[in-house]
Amino acid sequence: MGGLSQYGEMTTVYLGRKPAIILNTIELAKTALVLNASSFPGRPPIPILIWVTEGYGIVMATFGHSWRQQRRFALHTLRNFGLGKKSMEERVTEECSYLVPEMLKLEGKPFDPQHAIQNAVSNIICSIMFGDRFDYDNKSFKYLLEIVKENIIQSGSLVGQVFDLLPIINHFPGPHQKIYQNAEDLKAFIREAVKMHRENLDPDCQHSVAQTVNYGGTWLFTENPLLHDAGTDDIKSGLLFITERCHEEIVRVLGYDRLPNMDDRDKLPYTNATVHEIQRCANIVPSGVFHETTQPTKLRGYDIPKGTVIFTNLTAILTDKEHWKYPDTFNPENFLDDNGHFFKPESFLPFSLGPRVCLGETLAKTELFLFVTFLLQRIHFSWPPGVKWPDMNGIVSVVRSPEPFNIICHSRGSTE
């Protein structure tokens, strides 16, 4: 996808017989998604997603009244339950206090940290939705995280593409039935969790969206696997590119015992730059989430008909040679000025732009900064000796996730 930018700032590709337009630069993405916002906020219908979600959800919802209502409700509810505020930070901080000992359970031995990290990240969204977290050894939650991951990978794979061409196969056996069954299992789990909260409602407690469901009678969080999905694989993928280059700065500013908080970002410019560089290189939504034009429009003088599919080429934007000091290597200096102060280049666009900008941006930023800082403060990470470096291209589907890999953790303390 990144290579398409060699054809200019705007490229046309054919999806079957249908043309789709790729936006390869930040300038063009802004022109389309912000300056021309009313023409570009649609989503093309994706048959496999419509089948498994029954049309509910936000991410792939057609632009219109239902999407607007759901998005407004979700933002409002997340904000009231702490998105971007202290209580959200407290939830993340609390989860870090479980994650660090979990990572150190197998101290000195190689292990794959992906389950622990996925569980930790998912727990934040669960604590907002249900008021509860799940232990890392909870078997049914582990199963749930596995099927969420499987569905994200499968629906962007050949299985999803064949289904999109021939939706009639929903009546026949095949690998697509597993995607459907996984989605049903996830919905059943969420319904059951909400039912339990209805039964055990504590009217004094204001800290769970599930309880809002009781008071407000809305169905959004009970029936919305996509919102649930969005909070898990995305951030987990970003986290797994952690290095330990910031430990020294963190300990110099905070010591080993003071818990990091979001206000520390200004005092930890190198760590903050590293967290942003992790996100730039992880590039977990490489082609953005596709848009569709909702009316005939013009872009750079070209006529674009209603119903044209639009890709924001985030890979090209996040590695644009005109905008990045070190486009092709992992280097936190991309986010540091000559005086070592943090700055954010305009082309840092992992969450996209415009009316469909990522709804979880603030939550994601809070989790990324706090998880990374906590772990690097307390744990020394190393690769098992003699083991091949994993393929950093990862597994590419709608989102990009890391290949399975092992690391070794050692506790760091004031005795170092």
Ligand code: HEM
């Ligand atoms: C590092 C983490 C994340 C990244 C890089 C990311 C990135 C993105 C991107 C690129 C889009 C597409 C925007 C567009 O259509 O132009 C998106 C949409 C979305 N994201 Fe995220 N996201 C992350 C985390 C989250 C989290 C934690 C949540 C949930 C709380 C979330 C919820 C959503 C939703 C609901 C949409 C669809 C918005 C709409 O269509 O109106 N995301 N995200």
